[in-house]
Amino acid sequence: MSKSKKEIFEEIILDILRSNPKVQIPYNALQNILQVNGKKDNDRLKGAINSLFDRNLIVKRKGGAIQLAADKSGDSGSKNVVTGKMDISRRGTGYLITDAFDEDVRISSKNLGVALQDDIVKVELLKRGRDKRREGKTLEIIERGRSMYVGALKKQGKDNYIIESDQKSAHIDFFVLPDNIEEATPGDKVAFELVDWVHPKSLPEARIIEVLGKEGSNEANLLSILAENQIKVGFPEEVEAYAENISEEVPEEEIMRRHDIRDKTVFTIDPEDAKDFDDAISIEMLDNGHYYLGVHIADVTHYMPRETTLDEEAYKRGTSVYLVDRVIPMLPEKLSNGVCSLRPHEDKLAYSCFMEIAPNGTLIDHTIEETVIHSDHRFTYEQAQEVIDGGQNEYSMEVNMAAKLAHVLLDKRFREGSINFDTPEPIFVLDDNGKPIDVKLKERLFAHRLVEECMLMANRTVAKHVKMMRRRSSKKTTKDLFPFFYRIHDQPDLEKLKNIEENVQPFGINFHIDSPTVSSKAINMLLEEIEDTSLELTVNDLMLRAMAKAEYSPNNIGHFGLGFENYAHFTSPIRRYPDVVVHRLLKSYAAGKPGYSYEELKKIGSHCSEQERAAIDAERDSVKLKQVEYLSQHLGEEFPGVISGIMSSGIFVDLKDIHCEGMIRVSDLDDDYYEYDEKRHCLIGRNHGKKYQLGKEMRVKVVRTDVKARQIDLELVDDGE
Template structure:
């Protein structure tokens, strides 16, 4: 009998567990274990070669520390990645690789090579061996990315850091070229067997700089007075040969990446910007969800199938908004009908428990060298909400139909669901404490929170200095939406069935969904153990690639925020305190949404102590407080472009 285990606190289970580890910039790891509400903290000395997002086996320690369960990594089950980006330095005859990622807490030793060492340039390396936490890992150089400090190198590095390739392999480009050359005959044959929507008023609404048009909307009033809304989606699966070179590359990428200055597409431009893109005044193949509806958003009937369409107009969000606001313009009637139905759908969605997440986005105007000359917030227009709700309609209705098809056939058919779990207990408790420190309450019982209370909170904070911070904290407290073959519904949208059907040019799961829906329409649903295994693997892979793409997009924004502020060192800015810890306070500047650090050591008027669960600093002598959500005036002391960090000095509390 293990007498040691008998002495453990009842709430600490020391059974070996497996999960994904998240490592912060201080070197502490946090492991999420499926089925547990609380993550497990791993001290730096107990990581035992684990790196950020690795799948690890851990054993919890028998005693809590500061209320937390702590543990130790005992095995690396799967590396999240083996490729890293950084710079090379020489020290005592060794060539060291210093990773850009602050969460990578150790330098690598570069294996000896006859090649010239590219000092002063960004490189990508491959981790080859790391036998012991007492030794440095070994790596080899696999790609030279360019000179440190240039815009192109920076963008290339961000993409490489997340494991994405900048260019397509030659065999993929060859396949795309072949498809393009053979398209005329292929297209003619396809049109002959498809439902023809070319005579129905059809339009696209996208960002002004978009080139890949995934979706188009058609609107017409039927003889019975009902409205027909067609949600027409680029028919990528008509061109993409399953398991061919391009399909495998799309699986590997999983998604397109939208950086501040460019798109790294999932598919070659011959498809993403041309053959598949629903370009105006061009006939295109679509896979569509067509609804007979009322203006109040009631769906009377639906039809799913392959179509040919002809987009009459390519609107930007701003263009379409101006027409709706002015009450006149091209396709005004169709835009008005679509907007009316979308508003009704939105109202129903919120009444049924959907959560109204909305966060601001920062955009940049760049000069010819890629340097930011202006930062501005992206305007949230009603036309964006209109398209969003029509896409949600299509995604929900397709998923609901598939669920009924699978149940009707009493077969275990495969499908790719987009699911969103309810938040974990510890995350809701942390959010509740965070909100309490700001003077707000979030009712919750046994860790459960309902959408109505969250939406009430969002209305309460609207227009306040802390609005963005609270919205961001709330989103972070939620579970991450993922792709899976096991449906559990979508908490945030309050949908029982949901999928991603509407963006196959830029998301591989949508391609999988199109193929499965087509198989059901043909009476040959995808099923069987092998199919489940294949789709399970790709669901996990594309969920991970989605996170990596988001990190790349955030890194590109952070880089431009830092580059923009570099031109304003010494100037003062207004901001809000977004975080507090032992070594400083984090302040987000209002204009650029850039977050930087005021170091506690720079607060020379007093000695400050952390109180109220870490949400407030209090001066020991003057009792001056610096609290989460306080509006402050800060001076820009400096930036570190390579590390993408900002240093503020506190001027005063407002």
């Protein structure tokens, strides 16, 4: 028996109120939502409201507004209700990530309600599904997870507009009223915000906030990636105005207050296209045979006091973002490329860490000082490498001395437990329209290592410095005594390491995981064993995925990947907000004043870690986009590859020339019926026993690309057998 219109009204009203339990909805708003036209519909609506009121399901408020009745059953504390973050697949199935269980709670599309990607929601647990998986139903949206979404504006009919959402942004399309279209025209890619979503059977309403460009254009594609990851490009006017008012001249009284080392030889080594020079180096040999290394960092905090509009914006961003063809800076250009940048032949304010280091790499003594520097020379990595390889330069002595020290520090670091990751990075040659015309793997020079080792030493030293301050203090507890902001890295995921163990065993590689922890020595031995083999790229990637994500926190658990007990980020305040925090803490403690509280640092750490993850995702997405665009021009062409992953649905193949992953679907392997062997992590032909497993080299053809979804489909040409 079909429901009456009054009953349908009751059902929709209850759904809306349950999704918004604290909201009072005016009568006229209900009329708009339910599209009530004429006296009959109005009477039905009043009847529905009275029926719900008589059953104590709603309460009536002033002016005819209604609200959900208070739940007296105590359901919020029930074991059948959990809270978590919503992750929605491309197929529209939700997965609630919750601390309550190790596994996610699956929510079918019909039970999603008005939840969107990344929302914090309350979910009612239902009976387990046939596969024994936990199932749930959305009860309430606690907090929307995104401030903006991305899609393409389309016109439907005379005055109707729809935004087709990008898959990563939202699982549903939105409608937008003509008044909320701004300057957009059909065919534009747009960033938009949610106005309201009243019922799962209706479309959510959107308001366009930015036109990203014509759908499919390079500009629209890259700006979409930023918007998908909640990253804004332009700075608010008041922030730009604040930056523009900062003088580039260094006042004489500030020079007098600082350690003036403008007479010391100082140089920078950076990428050829860099403009934001965060760090500079000085080095000399002391009479006792020790190195005296100076790492000089742009003194951003001098120009950016706490609680200013500039500081608030830098905190929101958390980090600069480096896409394939552009940088989205944390600070306005006036600061990042001008006032703070340690450009050659200019007096600059710096915060310097001076380290006396023994010939074996041991730190003997150190000081951390506010300085004035004058960079004598700007090297690119390639120019510095020429000097290391024997080329002549006015500063050859200093560069070679730094290279010799870097060798010592690098060897010492690996001996003491640092993990030796060296994953190739694709570099794109783009035409004037941003179209990739060539791709190659970035060459890893020792000049990169030189800078890296000097920066790691400084970062490690400032963290040790605070530990020493605590030791000198008479107080016993350290949580509230000189709280500090560490870069931490937990132990790797043992299940993922077990997976690597099982994958490399068929190749005769002995990598055993038989205890709750794993040593960095065992990981390094594995990485050495697979070096220059077909497994190298794949196992490196699998190992990186097994690693915990590095984070920022005042709770120092050490850095597993580097093998350091004490480590902080000090060397890049132009592009990382955590380094700004570290500078402020060090300056406060040097002046005998408190800095940030432990609780403040926990909050900042959580936010900065989240912003860093968004930036990494955006950077990876931009690389994948250019790889797909590049291969779109090479359809039908063949490439050498190696199997990098296997699922029941297909084989992932890494194209060795461009370090780009595509997929061969199992349905396209027509020489046999292949089954996935979960224990051995391989596909095996049922009739002929042919096996596809990790590390197998093959030749593949690019058959399909999807730029919008950033996917590559491959076809097997030759499996080498």
